[in-house]
Amino acid sequence: MGSTQARRAPVMADVAREAGVSHQTVSRVLNEHPNVRSETRARVLEAIDKLGYRRNLVARALVTKHSRTLGVVSFDTTLYGPASTVYGIEQAARAAGYFVSIVSLKSIDRSGVRDALDYLADQGVDGIVVVAPQRSAAQTLADLPLGVPTVAVEGGEAGDVSVVCVDQVEGGRLATEHLLSLGHETVWHVRGPSDWLEAEGRVAGWRAALAQAGRDAPEPLAGDWSPRSGYEAGRSLASMAGVSAVFVANDQMALGVLRAFSERGVKVPDQVSVVGFDDIPESEFFSPPLTTIRQDFDAVGRNSIEVLLRQIEGEGAQACERLVVPPAFVARASTARV
Amino acid sequence: MGSTQARRAPVMADVAREAGVSHQTVSRVLNEHPNVRSETRARVLEAIDKLGYRRNLVARALVTKHSRTLGVVSFDTTLYGPASTVYGIEQAARAAGYFVSIVSLKSIDRSGVRDALDYLADQGVDGIVVVAPQRSAAQTLADLPLGVPTVAVEGGEAGDVSVVCVDQVEGGRLATEHLLSLGHETVWHVRGPSDWLEAEGRVAGWRAALAQAGRDAPEPLAGDWSPRSGYEAGRSLASMAGVSAVFVANDQMALGVLRAFSERGVKVPDQVSVVGFDDIPESEFFSPPLTTIRQDFDAVGRNSIEVLLRQIEGEGAQACERLVVPPAFVARASTARV
DNA sequence: GGACCCGTTGTTAACGTTCACAGTCTTCCC
DNA sequence: GGGAAGACTGTGAACGTTAACAACGGGTCC
Numbered sequence: 001m002g003s004t005q006a007r008r009a010p011v012m013a014d015v016a017r018e019a020g021v022s023h024q025t026v027s028r029v030l031n032e033h034p035n036v037r038s039e040t041r042a043r044v045l046e047a048i049d050k051l052g053y054r055r056n057l058v059a060r061a062l063v064t065k066h067s068r069t070l071g072v073v074s075f076d077t078t079l080y081g082p083a084s085t086v087y088g089i090e091q092a093a094r095a096a097g098y099f100v101s102i103v104s105l106k107s108i109d110r111s112g113v114r115d116a117l118d119y120l121a122d123q124g125v126d127g128i129v130v131v132a133p134q135r136s137a138a139q140t141l142a143d144l145p146l147g148v149p150t151v152a153v154e155g156g157e158a159g160d161v162s163v164v165c166v167d168q169v170e171g172g173r174l175a176t177e178h179l180l181s182l183g184h185e186t187v188w189h190v191r192g193p194s195d196w197l198e199a200e201g202r203v204a205g206w207r208a209a210l211a212q213a214g215r216d217a218p219e220p221l222a223g224d225w226s227p228r229s230g231y232e233a234g235r236s237l238a239s240m241a242g243v244s245a246v247f248v249a250n251d252q253m254a255l256g257v258l259r260a261f262s263e264r265g266v267k268v269p270d271q272v273s274v275v276g277f278d279d280i281p282e283s284e285f286f287s288p289p290l291t292t293i294r295q296d297f298d299a300v301g302r303n304s305i306e307v308l309l310r311q312i313e314g315e316g317a318q319a320c321e322r323l324v325v326p327p328a329f330v331a332r333a334s335t336a337r338v
Numbered sequence: 339m340g341s342t343q344a345r346r347a348p349v350m351a352d353v354a355r356e357a358g359v360s361h362q363t364v365s366r367v368l369n370e371h372p373n374v375r376s377e378t379r380a381r382v383l384e385a386i387d388k389l390g391y392r393r394n395l396v397a398r399a400l401v402t403k404h405s406r407t408l409g410v411v412s413f414d415t416t417l418y419g420p421a422s423t424v425y426g427i428e429q430a431a432r433a434a435g436y437f438v439s440i441v442s443l444k445s446i447d448r449s450g451v452r453d454a455l456d457y458l459a460d461q462g463v464d465g466i467v468v469v470a471p472q473r474s475a476a477q478t479l480a481d482l483p484l485g486v487p488t489v490a491v492e493g494g495e496a497g498d499v500s501v502v503c504v505d506q507v508e509g510g511r512l513a514t515e516h517l518l519s520l521g522h523e524t525v526w527h528v529r530g531p532s533d534w535l536e537a538e539g540r541v542a543g544w545r546a547a548l549a550q551a552g553r554d555a556p557e558p559l560a561g562d563w564s565p566r567s568g569y570e571a572g573r574s575l576a577s578m579a580g581v582s583a584v585f586v587a588n589d590q591m592a593l594g595v596l597r598a599f600s601e602r603g604v605k606v607p608d609q610v611s612v613v614g615f616d617d618i619p620e621s622e623f624f625s626p627p628l629t630t631i632r633q634d635f636d637a638v639g640r641n642s643i644e645v646l647l648r649q650i651e652g653e654g655a656q657a658c659e660r661l662v663v664p665p666a667f668v669a670r671a672s673t674a675r676v
Numbered sequence: 677g678g679a680c681c682c683g684t685t686g687t688t689a690a691c692g693t694t695c696a697c698a699g700t701c702t703t704c705c706c
Numbered sequence: 707g708g709g710a711a712g713a714c715t716g717t718g719a720a721c722g723t724t725a726a727c728a729a730c731g732g733g734t735c736c
Contacts, residue, residue: 011692022716027694035714058399058462059692063721067396069439069461076425083421087414090442099461101407101439104428123407123437124396147347227623252620259623282590285565285597287625349722360686365724373683397722401691 010051019047030055061124069099070308071120071148073113074131077104079225080280081250081297085131085153088301096309101125113140121148127308129153134195149311153304154197162311162320164304168198171293171327172205175247175275178291178329180213182273183338184245189220190233190257192249202249202277223253230256237272238264244272244338251276251283254290258334262287269336279330289332299325348389357385368393399462407437408646409458409486411451412469415442417563418618419588419635423469423491426639434647439463451478459486465646467491472533487649489642492536500649500658502642506536509631509665510543513585513613516629516667518551520611521676522583527558528571528595530587540587540615561587565594572598575610582610582676589614589621592628596672600625607674617668627670637663 016023021040028036029044036044047053061067070093074082086102093100101123103116113132120128125148132138133154141152141161151162179187189206192199203220210217221236223229230253237243238261248254254276261268268274268288276283279294303323310321354361359378366374367382374382385391399405408431412420424440431438439461441454451468458466465487470476476493489500517525527544530537541558548555559574561567568591575581576599586592592614599606606612606626614621617632641661648659 013692023692024694024717025715028715031694035712037714040714054460056400056462056692057460058396058405059721060694061396062394062400062692062723063694065721077415077428078418078422078425080416080418084416087416087442090415090440091444094441094457099439099457100441101437102428103432103438104425106429119437122392122395124394227620231623255620255623259625259627262625282565282593282620285569285593287597287600289597351722361722362687362724363685366685369724373685375684378684394722397691398724400693400722401724403691 010053015047015053019043066126067124069101069125071125071128072102073116075105082131084297085301088298089129092302092305110136110140113137127312129304133198151304151308162307164300164323166295166325166327168201169205172202173209174329175293176206176209179245186215187245187247188218188243190223190248190253191220193224206247225250227252227256231260234260238266247275249277251278251280251292269334273335288334291332291335292330294328294330296325348391353385353391357381404464405462407439407463409463409466410440411454413443420469422635423639426636427467430640430643448474448478451475465650467642471536489646491642500645502638502661504633504663504665506539507543510540511547512667513631514544514547517583524553525583525585526556526581528561528586528591529558531562544585561591563588565590568594569598576602576604585613587615589616589618607672611673626672629670629673630668632666632668634663
């Protein structure tokens with residue numbers, strides 16, 4: 001032993017020795033402390049370079065109690081919405097110098113969210129973003145004694161926690177008003193699963209717009225966001241009389257609806273107008289190209305990190321914020337005047 | 339100050355005092371060391387429970403030199419393929435008791451990948467999965483003096499690093515052979531960007547199948563995976579004579595192709611047969627439902643974690659593995675006999 | 677009955693950083 | 707020239723865990 005042992009990675013003390021200073025001075029250089037003579041700084045930097053030194057962030061985290069890591073809890077990141085949101089979060093976090101540790105849940109039940117949060121807290125994250133579009137997740141979040149700053153994305157009206165979300169109600173309203181403005185007597189709705197806050201919001205917006213126009217709201221058809229459920233809803237709608245306008249709660253289901261209509265020979269938009277929600281990249285190339293409501297997932301991700309960092313860096317008692325991102329109407333070819 | 343200070347989180351020493359043992363015994367209980375009297379263990383567990391103690395993983399990582407965190411580098415996790423792969427990776431990693439820290443790149447250039455790897459290495463990850471479908475990324479990986487176990491997903495024939503991938507060539511072959519078997523004279527191809535290994539593989543499979551059948555390969559049309567690029571390729575194809583079968587390198591572009599054909603009044607599959615690649619959830623509900631090649635992203639994710647963990651836990655010089663996941667043919671309604 | 681082993685527990689020293697404090701050496705002012 | 711302020715640097719002690727080793731007690735084997 002001795003001569004041929006693998007050289008272990010250099011530590012601060014090695015740099016200090018090389019540069020002829022104390023380890024503390026090295027630390028100061030690394031942390032950009034102002035009171036270091038520039039000649040000393042240069043010598044230290046040179047030593048760092050020569051030795052290929054890299055600071056050990058784990059040791060640093062131990063003493064500072066800050067890991068510069070943020071946790072993200074999300075549900076099925078395979079879906080376009082969550083995937084885009086997480087993407088935006090990750091970009092913003094990294095730009096701010098934070099790592100992102102992610103937990104992707106298969107199903108969101110109470111204990112699943114709870115476990116994920118514990119798991120992340122154990123890891124020592126400085127803050128957590130929960131993409132919690134479901135009521136149950138939002139509730140779990142509400143009664144959380146968790147000692148870590150947290151923000152919820154699409155988290156409903158949770159009282160104790162900051163929330164960033166898209167104005168779903170407004171989106172539902174925009175879609176419905178557009179259809180009414182084209183002269184449709186009423187608007188049918190294919191909704192998302194009842195546990196989802198986003199689904200509820202869109203339903204609410206749809207109802208509000210109909211009420212405002214003095215129209216009756218037909219019974220909404222239930223879907224689960226999947227193209228298949230949209231397809232089934234579409235088959236039902238195709239067999240019903242008097243359906244001339246449909247607001248579908250997401251673009252994937254809208255695709256299913258279009259497919260069902262196409263099979264039954266129902267022409268869109270000649271016989272029925274269809275509006276979707278999300279504006280996924282595919283929507284523009286559906287047959288026909290889908291009129292829809294765009295959600296700015298990127299902005300949601302960015303904003304949630306901003307809010308979270310304010311909470312982390314501002315420390316102490318912070319009023320919990322609520323930030324709402326507006327949706328945008330995107331006109332394409334799946335809607336027409338009666 | 340003084341009396342009302344926030345009680346700091348309990349540490350091992352607190353538990354030890356409470357249970358009347360040494361902190362080392364607490365550590366042994368936590369690490370399931372066999373030589374602890376069961377009565378002692380019970381007392382310790384009780385103390386842990388009473389105090390609500392949680393082990394500080396940062397301190398643990400400092401001394402063990404293992405963070406139980408894996409890094410994932412990916413490109414645009416907004417796309418279905420990468421998103422699904424990352425999802426599979428995350429599930430498998432968490433099941434194995436590892437955290438997942440993710441870096442999602444906007445563009446994959448050499449320095450971007452390099453930076454991401456450095457960034458993760460700094461954080462002290464135990465291993466890294468690089469979802470590197472692009473040639474440039476794969477190359478960066480090849481000449482990497484990185485001291486951390488690494489596996490590449492879709493990483494080409496990189497010599498020095500383990501690779502897990504779907505057999506793209508076989509996929510291209512399956513698609514093409516299917517079309518030939520329906521009696522088509524030849525098969526056109528809308529390919530992915532030339533820097534992508536997946537695109538190359540599919541082209542190669544397509545060429546191989548045509549060659550084997552003794553047919554000439556027409557010039558492939560270039561796309562960039564987006565529906566729009568497929569749409570443009572579709573318009574070109576629609577204006578050409580003698581096109582009866584098209585293999586499109588992914589489902590999103592296939593959607594664009596279908597849209598273009600539909601606009602030009604070209605009937606699918608009556609006049610032209612179309613095969614896609616990926617089997618995204620939407621494909622089944624395209625008009626017409628898309629015949630395609632399914633990639634098992636989940637298996638890719640799981641396998642990459644398995645390979646990585648073998649490398650981490652097996653320690654030392656390990657032959658670098660190469661694991662190929664077979665694609666599957668999915669018959670739907672976008673192809674027909676001539 | 678002594679040597680030895682093994683199960684169980686405790687003691688002390690790392691791990692690599694930052695923090696708190698104590699120097700030392702200028703500089704500048706009266 | 708004395709003193710104080712401020713710039714710069716070093717020393718020692720945390721942070722909370724695991725690793726290494728020592729110590730103790732009781733059994734087994736000759």
